[in-house]
Amino acid sequence: MKRRTLSLALGILLGLAGTANAQPLGAGITQNMAGLTALPLEAGTLPPPSVRNGQDIFASFRAGLAEPTCDIEATSPRWRKQFAHAPARLANQNDDALVLFGYVVEELRKASLPTEFALIPFVESGYRPNARSNAGPAGLWQFIATTARNHRVPMSEGYDGRLSAVDSTQAAVRYLKTLHGMFGGDWRLATMAYNAGEYRVLQSLRKAGMNSSNARPSDLPGLSPITYAYVEKLHALACVLENAEEQPSVMASLDRTVPVLKSHTLPAGTSVQQWAAQRALDPARIARLNPAASNSGARPKGAPVRLLAPVNPMAATAAVAQVGSGTATAAVATVQPAPDATHTVASSADRPRNRRHTVRSGESAWTIARRYGMPVKALLSLNGLSGKSVLKPGAVLRIED
Template sequence: MSRRSLPLALGLVLGLAGTAGAQSLGAGISQNLTAASALPLDPSTLPAASVRNGQEIFSSFRDGLAEPTCDAEATSPRWQKQFAHAPSRLANQDDDALVLFGYVVEELRKANLPTEFALIPFVESGYRPNARNGSGPTGLWQFIATTARNHRVPMSNNYDGRLSAVESTQAAVRYLKTLHGMFGGDWRLATMAYNAGEYRVLQSMRKAGMNAQNAKPAGLPGLSPVTHAYVEKLHALACVLEDVEDQPGVMASLDRTVPVLKDHTLPAGTSVQQWAAQRALDPAKIARLNPALAAGNRPSGTARVLAPVSASSANVADIASTTVATALASTASAAPSPQVAKVVASAADRPRNRRHTVRNGESAWTIARRYGMPVKALLSLNGLSGSSVLKPGAVLRVED
C-alpha cells in the first residue's frame, strides 16, 4: 500500500464498517494520531506527481506545439544539421537537459503558450543554466542585464538572477505571454520580438503595412538576418524533434523516469548544497541546476531553488507514514470485529479494474504511468502503435 492510499484505507475500515468494533479501533487510532493532526495526510495536499516518464515530457511538448507538423519547405538543412544533437542531449541520462526541458514545457503549458518557445533555451544556451556570453547575455534564456531588470529578475552585486532557472524562466514566460498577445498569437512574430525587441518588430510591420493578423514574418523588412534566422532555427529544431519518433534508440532512452522540478524556498543561512544533503538529494546536481546559488550568493529577498517536487514533501510523507504505522501497530493487539474483518477482506478480494477511459489531455505515457506498466505493453495490449492518437472517450485495456 502506498503512503497516499493510507487515509483512503483508514476511511474504508472506519467509515464503512459502522460497528462498535470499528469505532473502538478508530478511537485507538485517533488517540495515537492526535500529535500528528497537523500533518497533511490528505492526498490533495501532496504533489500530484513527483516523477514522470521522459516520453511523457516529449509527448506534452508535441501536444503543445502551435504547428504540430514540420514544414519541410520552410526548414533549413543548415539549422537541422546544427541542432541534430538535441535528441541525444535529451536522451543522455547524465545530462540535465531533459528535466529542464520538462520544467520549461510545463511552465509554458500552464501559461497556455505554444511549446515552440521551449526550444528557445536550446538555441540560446543549449539548456545550460550557467551559460555565459562574452558580450553579456547570461543564463538559460540568455537575458542581457537590462532586459532581466525590466522583467523583474533580481540582480545585485552578489546575485545574478539570470543564472537562476526559476527566476529566468518565470521572467521569460511572462515576457513571452506579453509578446504572444501583442502579436495576435503568432509564435513566429513573438519569437522575432524576443530576439530583436518588440518595438523593432512593430516598426517593421508598420513599414510593410502589416498587422498581427496578416503579417508574414519572413517578409518583414529592416530586421537583422539574425532575427529571421532565429525563427528558422526554432522551426528546424521542432522538425529535428519530430523525427525522433522514427528513432527507436532515442525513444527507448527517453523511456525513463525523471523528477518533476519546482521551485522551493531556501532557508536563510543554508547553502544550496546543505539544503540538498538534508533531503538526500545529490548536492552537486542541485548546485548544477542552481548556478545562481551555487557559490553561496543570495538575493536580498527570498532565495528560490529549483529541485524535485518531492524535496519538500518526502519528509512529511515519511513522518505521516511512520505515524500511521505506529498507530496501527499499537492497536494491533485489539482484534477487529468480524464485520471489520469482512469489509477488509472484501476490499482485498475485489477484482482489479482492467479498463481505462481516455480523458482530454491524456496520452499513452500518462496512462501507462498511472497503472505502473510500460508504454509498449499498453500499446501492445490495445493493438496500437507509438504514432496512434488516443481520442477522449476511447476505452483501453490496462494492467494495474
C-alpha cells in the same frame, strides 16, 4: 556581427559549449539512500507528482506545439544539422537537459503558450543554467543585464538572478506571454520580437503595411538576418524533435523516470549544499542546477533565493532510486510514483491486437499510440485528427485499417 540591444531585447547566444562532465539530476538523487523513509501524508490528501516518465515530457511538448506537424524537408538543412543532437541530449541519462526541458515545457503549458518557446533555451544556452557569453548574456535564456532588470529578475552586487533557472524562466514566460498577446498569438512574430525587441517588429509591420493577422514573418523588412534565422532555427529544431519519434533508440532512452522540478525557497543562513544534503539530494548536482545561489554567499536584495529542485525531494529521491538502481526497494516501499511513471514500451508480442480503442479518462494520443506500437502521426491520420485534437473519454479510435 555586433550585438544590438534594446531595453526589452534579449541577447543571443548560439551553440554554447557545455561542461564536459555534467551528470544528471536523476543520477544524483540515487545517492545517500540509507535509512530513507517516506513522509506521512495528511488524511484525505494526495501527494503531488514527484516523478514522471521522460516520454510523457516529450508528449506534453508535442501536444503544446502551435504547429504540431511539419515538413522537415522544408526546413533549413543547416539548422537541422546544427540541432540534430537535441534528441540525443534529451535521451542522455548523463545530462540534465530532460528535467530542465520538462520544467520549461510545463511552465509554458500553464501559461497557455506554444511549446515552441521551450526550444529557445536549446538555441540560447544549450539548456545549461550556468551558460555565459563574453558579450554579456547569461543563463538558460541568455538575458542581458538590462533586460533582466526590466523583467524583475533579481540582480544585485554578488548575485546574478539570470543564473537562476526559476527566476529567469518565470521572467521569460511573462515576457513571452506579453509578446504572444501583442502579436495576435503568432509564435513566429513573438519569437522575432523576443530576439529583436517588440518595437522593431512593430515598426517593421507598419512599414510593410501588415498586422499580426496577415503578417508574413519572413517578408518583414528592416530586421537583422539573425532575427529571421532565429525563427528558422526554432522551426527546424521542432521538426528534429518531432521526427525523433521515428528513432526507436531515442524513444526507448526517454522511457525512464525523472523527477518533477519546482521552485523552493532557500532559508536564510542555509547553503545550497546544506539544503540538498538535508533532503538526501546530491549537493553538487543541485548546485549545478542553481548556479545563481551556488556561486557566492550573496543574496538578492528584497527577494528570496529560489532553488530549482524536485517537487518533493524525499519522495523523488526514493522513486528514482528504486527505478534507477534496484537497490533501494525496502527503503521506498511506501512511496507511490506518479501514474505511468515507471511503465515501459510493450514488446511487439505483448501489444494488444484490437482494431478499435475506446479512449479512457487521462489517455492521450501519445499514450494510446505507444500502447499499440504505432507512431502518433499514424494514429492521428488514421482517425482524421490533428495534433490539437482533444480526445474525449468514450471516443472510439481506429487502430488498424
